[in-house]
Every structure is written in structure tokens, then in C-alpha cells.
Amino acid sequence: xxxxxxxxxxxxxxxxxxxxxxxxxxxxxxxxxxxxxxxxxxxxxxxxxxxxxxxxxxxxxxxxxxxxxxxxxxxxxxxxxxxxxxxxxxxxxxxxxxxxxxxxxxxxxxxxxxxxxxxxxxxxxxxxxxxxxxx
Amino acid sequence: xxxxxxxxxxxxxxxxxxxxxxxxxxxxxxxxxxxxxxxxxxxxxxxxxxxxxxxxxxxxxxxxxxxxxxxxxxxxxxxxxxxxxxxxxxxxxxxxxxxxxxxxxxxxxxxxxxxxxxxxxxxxxxxxxxxxxxx
Amino acid sequence: xxxxxxxxxxxxxxxxxxxxxxxxxxxxxxxxxxxxxxxxxxxxxxxxxxxxxxxxxxxxxxxxxxxxxxxxxxxxxxxxxxxxxxxxxxxxxxxxxxxxxxxxxxxxxxxxxxxxxxxxxxxxxxxxxxxxxxx
Amino acid sequence: xxxxxxxxxxxxxxxxxxxxxxxxxxxxxxxxxxxxxxxxxxxxxxxxxxxxxxxxxxxxxxxxxxxxxxxxxxxxxxxxxxxxxxxxxxxxxxxxxxxxxxxxxxxxxxxxxxxxxxxxxxxxxxxxxxxxxxx
Numbered sequence: 001x002x003x004x005x006x007x008x009x010x011x012x013x014x015x016x017x018x019x020x021x022x023x024x025x026x027x028x029x030x031x032x033x034x035x036x037x038x039x040x041x042x043x044x045x046x047x048x049x050x051x052x053x054x055x056x057x058x059x060x061x062x063x064x065x066x067x068x069x070x071x072x073x074x075x076x077x078x079x080x081x082x083x084x085x086x087x088x089x090x091x092x093x094x095x096x097x098x099x100x101x102x103x104x105x106x107x108x109x110x111x112x113x114x115x116x117x118x119x120x121x122x123x124x125x126x127x128x129x130x131x132x133x134x135x
Numbered sequence: 136x137x138x139x140x141x142x143x144x145x146x147x148x149x150x151x152x153x154x155x156x157x158x159x160x161x162x163x164x165x166x167x168x169x170x171x172x173x174x175x176x177x178x179x180x181x182x183x184x185x186x187x188x189x190x191x192x193x194x195x196x197x198x199x200x201x202x203x204x205x206x207x208x209x210x211x212x213x214x215x216x217x218x219x220x221x222x223x224x225x226x227x228x229x230x231x232x233x234x235x236x237x238x239x240x241x242x243x244x245x246x247x248x249x250x251x252x253x254x255x256x257x258x259x260x261x262x263x264x265x266x267x268x269x270x
Numbered sequence: 271x272x273x274x275x276x277x278x279x280x281x282x283x284x285x286x287x288x289x290x291x292x293x294x295x296x297x298x299x300x301x302x303x304x305x306x307x308x309x310x311x312x313x314x315x316x317x318x319x320x321x322x323x324x325x326x327x328x329x330x331x332x333x334x335x336x337x338x339x340x341x342x343x344x345x346x347x348x349x350x351x352x353x354x355x356x357x358x359x360x361x362x363x364x365x366x367x368x369x370x371x372x373x374x375x376x377x378x379x380x381x382x383x384x385x386x387x388x389x390x391x392x393x394x395x396x397x398x399x400x401x402x403x404x405x
Numbered sequence: 406x407x408x409x410x411x412x413x414x415x416x417x418x419x420x421x422x423x424x425x426x427x428x429x430x431x432x433x434x435x436x437x438x439x440x441x442x443x444x445x446x447x448x449x450x451x452x453x454x455x456x457x458x459x460x461x462x463x464x465x466x467x468x469x470x471x472x473x474x475x476x477x478x479x480x481x482x483x484x485x486x487x488x489x490x491x492x493x494x495x496x497x498x499x500x501x502x503x504x505x506x507x508x509x510x511x512x513x514x515x516x517x518x519x520x521x522x523x524x525x526x527x528x529x530x531x532x533x534x535x536x537x538x539x540x
Contacts (some may be wrong), residue, residue: 145436157326
């Protein structure tokens with residue numbers, strides 16, 4: 001069972017086509033990542049206070065349907081892979097059972113001092129939970 | 136003659152009504168303020184490098200017409216008032232001669248160290264130009 | 271007792287000063303307005319389906335303190351005034367008891383067909399609740 | 406020689422790390438697409454007036470460096486592939502010669518009436534120019 005983050009679509013996020021503009025999905029994914037860490041017991045600001053941060057180096061999204069204002073979106077998020085200095089999150093955005101978008105993001109762990117790559121900190125791995133790909 | 140900053144409306148800024156959502160006007164005003172300072176010879180990052188910044192403490196906007204995607208907006212901006220630690224900018228957003236929005240913002244000058252109020256720095260006053268209210 | 275809408279600050283809404291950039295407050299106010307109507311039994315999309323909409327004609331905001339990422343904001347919202355074709359909402363953004371921002375917005379009621387002003391529809395007045403200014 | 410679209414980074418687009426938050430890159434790509442079509446003689450609103458639109462079905466981005474407020478970004482954009490109902494744009498975001506981000510987006514052509522897929526309209530193909538992959 002993946003962790004699920006709820007999205008309340010803002011009026012301003014829907015464009016002239018009446019659907020959420022693509023850019024806002026990256027806001028939803030970022031929110032879902034923060035919520036996943038919080039669910040795992042780690043507040044992101046706390047991670048930074050310990051001298052670590054993450055940087056997005058790759059993201060890809062595939063849309064199969066629209067998301068509209070007034071709809072309640074849900075974002076499933078799960079840990080897909082872990083490398084030495086990076087990890088991959090997988091996402092599925094849906095409205096109930098109707099699929100909207102799948103996505104995958106790759107983050108590298110960095111030190112806040114100098115922004116150099118580091119091994120993914122244990123405190124972060126613990127919060128991310130087990131590897132359990134969505135797809 | 137006030138300084139004029141050009142706005143290229145983004146597709147994503149127009150909402151389901153087909154007009155720019157109110158929030159984005161504050162982005163336009165912020166861009167216009169930065170452009171005004173640059174026009175006056177001061178890059179905003181340079182201001183911060185000298186240990187000063189400004190904070191918005193009041194803004195008000197009045198809309199009289201829409202701005203649409205594909206239209207070229209223009210933002211007139213001028214210095215309306217100067218106080219000891221604050222200054223007021225006045226704005227008029229229009230499409231050609233057609234008025235869209237008038238606005239006014241009040242900024243206080245602060246030190247980046249500690250964010251305490253300071254007298255408006257001379258370098259900032261020089262860049263803002265003469266007091267020359269739009270209205 | 272005013273209606274209160276909760277704000278979860280997004281990471282991307284905090285700027286280089288580490289505080290929520292002014293523009294996003296207008297997103298919060300819009301969300302609070304929609305939530306107020308929903309609380310009063312009216313979904314905004316339903317209002318539009320009945321042929322009515324509202325347009326923002328005036329807004330003003332006063333900031334007294336910062337809102338940071340990771341903080342939980344709360345937006346009190348209440349009906350301040352009702353005119354023939356317009357109504358005014360008052361807002362107070364705070365973190366617990368610490369005040370952040372006060373704001374006021376004026377909306378006019380319009381027909382979605384032609385966008386002409388109309389008397390504020392009864393269904394909207396009913397949802398807005400009693401006049402009960404915050405200040 | 407690809408078409409190049411200029412990006413003026415907004416203050417609000419830089420986050421607490423002092424770099425442009427990932428989401429805004431999708432705004433830049435969308436702007437670059439619109440600018441490419443305009444460069445090819447087609448205004449996007451005109452395309453829609455003729456009954457056609459495009460929908461984003463896939464996007465991927467790879468970041469190799471930061472973009473900061475005050476920097477002038479440039480987005481190279483070129484047509485990478487054309488299918489029956491879809492086409493792919495390739496992008497490279499850079500600051501002068503320094504690479505920041507590469508990206509690729511896949512659009513499908515649709516009718517604005519009913520949003521069904523259609524063969525990519527000739528008027529659109531003409532505006533997109535020759536296939537000339539960046540990579």
C-alpha cells in the first residue's frame with residue numbers, strides 16, 4: 001500500500017482548457033514528497049537543519065486524463081529505487097480510480113554546505129520507507 | 136513620463152474565465168519594481184549584496200478590465216511618496232490605452248542582517264528617481 | 271466566530287528571504303472564499319452552472335509578519351459588507367495567535383453570459399452567511 | 406540553428422535554495438513553444454480559433470545546474486519528431502554557454518470540439534519548421 005497525499009486543486013491552477021496546467025503537477029509531487037517524509041517521521045526543515053538537502057535531477061510525467069478544479073486528486077507516492085547518492089520516487093495521480101498522471105523523480109542527496117553530493121543519509125532512508133515500486 | 140515595464144502574459148496565468156487570475160498581478164508589480172530599479176542603475180541583487188532589502192507591507196489593487204493571454208500588457212510605475220523608512224510605488228496596468236488595473240504598494244527598507252527597519256538607503260532613493268505620482 | 275480556512279504553505283511559495291512571497295496570499299484568499307461558500311452549502315462550480323460568477327474588483331493586503339514554509343497558516347474569513355451588486359470579504363491570516371496579514375476583497379456578481387453586473391444572487395448571499403465584520 | 410526563447414527569471418521563481426524551483430521550468434517550456442509557433446507565423450490563439458489545440462502527454466526534464474534570479478536564461482527549442490497525431494519538442498535551457506536543463510515534451514493534436522485526437526494540422530506543421538533534433 002503506497003502512501004497517498006491528497007490534492008485540493010486551486011481555481012487558479014486550471015487553465016483556459018478547464019484543466020490543471022501541467023506545471024502544477026510538479027507542485028503536487030513536491031508536496032507529496034514532503035508529506036511522505038513527514039509520514040515517515042522526518043520533517044523536511046529538520047533534514048535541512050541537520051545539514052542535508054535533496055535536489056531534483058530528473059523528472060518525467062505522463063498524462064492520461066485531466067484533473068479539474070473542484071475534483072479531489074490523490075497522489076500515491078512510493079520509493080522506487082535507491083542508489084548511492086540518489087533515490088527515485090514514483091507517483092500516480094488519480095481522481096478516485098480514474099488515472100490522471102504517472103510520474104517519476106530522481107533526487108540526489110547533498111550537503112547544504114557547498115551542495116556537494118553525499119550518500120543518502122540514514123535519517124532520510126528511514127523516513128522514505130521500504131523500496132516498493134508502484135509499477 | 137513614468138517608467139513602463141512590459142508584460143508578456145503567460146498561458147498558465149489565464150484562468151477558466153479566460154482572464155489573468157488576480158494573483159499574477161502581484162508578480163507583474165514585483166517585476167516592474169525590479170525593472171524600475173534596474174532602469175535607475177541599481178540591480179536588486181546588488182542592493183541585497185550591500186546589506187539592504189525591502190519588504191512589502193501594504194498593497195492594494197483595483198481592476199477595471201481584463202487582461203488576456205496573447206495581449207501585451209504594460210505596467211507604468213512611478214514613485215508616489217517617500218517616508219523615513221518606507222516608500223510607495225504607484226502602478227497602472229494597461230493594454231495600449233485601455234486601463235486594466237491600478238495599484239499601489241508600500242515597502243519598508245530593512246537590513247538583511249536582522250530584518251530591522253532602516254532609513255531608505257540613498258542608493259535606493261537615487262535609483263527610484265523623483266517623486267512623480269501617477270494619480 | 272468567523273469561518274477559518276487552513277493553509278499548508280508549499281515549499282515553492284517561500285522565496286529567497288525564506289518567507290511566503292506576497293503573490294501567494296491572493297491564492298490563499300481565493301481558496302478561503304471557495305471554502306467559505308462550500309461551508310455555506312454552495313459549491314462554486316454549481317454557482318457558475320446556475321449562470322453566475324463573481325469578479326474581484328478591489329483587494330488590499332497589510333502584512334505585519336512573515337509566514338514560513340512548514341508553518342500552518344489559518345485564514346479567518348467573514349462577510350464585511352453587502353451592496354447591490356457587490357460584497358466585501360474580510361480576511362485575517364495568522365499562525366496560531368500570531369498575526370501575519372489582514373486583507374479585504376470586493377467582488378461584484380456577474381452573469382456568466384456576457385459578464386454584466388447583477389444583483390448578488392440569493393443563493394450566494396445565503397452561502398456567505400450573516401454580515402459579521404472581523405474588524 | 407534552433408530557435409531561442411529568452412527567459413527573465415522572476416524573483417518569486419527562486420526558492421529558499423536560491424535557485425529556480427523545478428515547476429517553473431514547465432512555464433518556460435510552454436512559453437518557448439508559444440514563441441516558436443509565433444516565430445513560425447502562427448499565433449497560438451489563432452490555432453485554437455481554427456478549431457485545433459495541443460495537449461501535453463509526456464514531458465521529461467534533466468537538470469545539470471542551477472538557474473538563479475537575475476540571470477538571463479535562454480531556451481533553445483526545436484522539433485524532434487513528428488508522428489501521425491503527435492509531435493515532440495526538444496529543449497535546452499542554458500545561461501550563456503552554461504547548460505542548466507534539457508527537456509523533451511510530447512504533444513498530441515486535438516480538436517477543440519470534443520478534444521479528440523487528430524492528425525497534426527498542416528498549419529501547425531508549417532509553423533513548427535523542419536525536424537532538426539537538438540541531441
